[in-house]
Amino acid sequence: MRQAALAVAVVVATAAPGAADPAGPSKKDRERATKSTHHPAPPVPGTKPAKLVNLTNQWTNEWLAVDPAAPPDRAVIDRFLRDHFTNKPAAMDPRLIDIVAAAANNFRSDTAVVVSGFRHPKYNLILRKKGHQVARDSQHTHGNAIDFFIPRIPVETLHAWAKAQALGGVGLYLESNFVHMDTGKIRYWSGE
Numbered sequence: 508m509r510q511a512a513l514a515v516a517v518v519v520a521t522a523a524p525g526a527a528d529p530a531g532p533s534k535k536d537r538e539r540a541t542k543s544t545h546h547p548a549p550p551v552p553g554t555k556p557a558k559l560v561n562l563t564n565q566w567t568n569e570w571l572a573v574d575p576a577a578p579p580d581r582a583v584i585d586r587f588l589r590d591h592f593t594n595k596p597a598a599m600d601p602r603l604i605d606i607v608a609a610a611a612n613n614f615r616s617d618t619a620v621v622v623s624g625f626r627h628p629k630y631n632l633i634l635r636k637k638g639h640q641v642a643r644d645s646q647h648t649h650g651n652a653i654d655f656f657i658p659r660i661p662v663e664t665l666h667a668w669a670k671a672q673a674l675g676g677v678g679l680y681l682e683s684n685f686v687h688m689d690t691g692k693i694r695y696w697s698g699e
């Protein structure tokens with residue numbers, strides 16, 4: 508009974524005189540129109556926010572947001588990929604950042620993790636003496652290599668993508684869970 512009474516009330520209100528004024532827009536419409544001028548400007552066609560790829564350096568815990576359409580400054584890249592042991596940067600091949608951003612984009616990830624960028628010759632030697640699997644004249648010591656992975660993407664899948672780029676050296680480190688890419692000669696190998 509209560510519901511039926513309410514329904515009647517709604518019908519009465521709708522049919523009330525003045526709700527639809529044939530002389531012009533109702534007070535409500537005029538208010539709405541006034542308010543609409545305060546809305547933020549609509550987006551300009553053809554523009555949208557840049558899709559950023561967030562790189563993080565596993566050693567320094569630093570982050571670098573990369574807009575693939577407008578890569579970061581060279582000095583910013585060099586600092587981000589610096590040798591964590593000596594804290595020294597080097598002139599990095601800027602294509603390395605493009606490569607990592609492209610890999611993340613390919614796998615629809617907004618994040619990529621950098622395991623190693625520049626490796627100072629001093630640090631490279633220490634690693635060799637400790638028996639680590641690093642080349643004497645590693646491309647890392649020339650600023651031409653990057654080790655990285657994409658969260659949630661199997662390293663074998665990333666490795667297949669890396670080889671398909673035919674850009675330079677590609678190493679698969681299955682146990683350590685990263686892929687090495689460098690801008691030197693095209694060659695392939697596997698590590699641990």
Ligand SMILES: [Zn+2]
Pocket residue numbers: 623647652653654678687688
């Ligand atoms: Zn490497």
